Amino acid sequence: MRYQGVLFDLDGTLINSAQDMYIALNLTLTEVAFPIVSYAQVSTWVGNGIDMLVKRGLSGGIEINTELPQVLVDVAIATFKGHYKLLAGQYVNLYPNVVTGLAALSGFSKSVVTNKDRMFTEPLLERLKLTSHFEALVCGDDGQKKPAAQPLLQACEKMGLKPHEVIMVGDSKSDILAAHNANIDVIALTYGYHQGVNLQEFNPQYLCDDFLDIIPILTQR
8 A cells, every 4th residue: 555654633633622622712711801702713713732722812813913912822821721621522523434434544553643732632532532543642742833844753753654654634724734844645624624724725635525535545556
């Protein structure tokens, strides 16, 4: 087979976790006396890590207000983490066909590469009974975040594979750019968190509408 390993993004690819983050963000904004935001807004803001999500919440939009006081940002991030630690996984659901697809790919080495902090990611994978599917886990607080190449290359190293032997599966611009930066092929999924961009513009090798669509790509010879 062309590929021996698969790197999966988490939020927007394997799981729909926007509801947890939406609730945690609005609890945070209320505590720091900022206007609450809508679920639709939060759905377009996730994917770049907690710090960026909180800054977007404080800014009221995807573009960050550069005049936000750093003290306020730090307090809001710490507050969000406290709420999210209690909420993470309560309202999360797997996207359709994820369990079936992961089982069908049992012959491949698989890793999760996420911008989410490890303290939230590990319990979430355990709660959703996904941990056993993956050899390695690279989180946002392990080093650089996507779209940097480093987390993908770190996952390759943990799996004992070269970049040309793996493929990235994700749902966002950050996933595609990270794969390009690491010289790794990428499958972009259309159902996740796109932050309002057309993923095709970033030239993924493959574009899929359903999780099961990745299987024939991975099993091609």
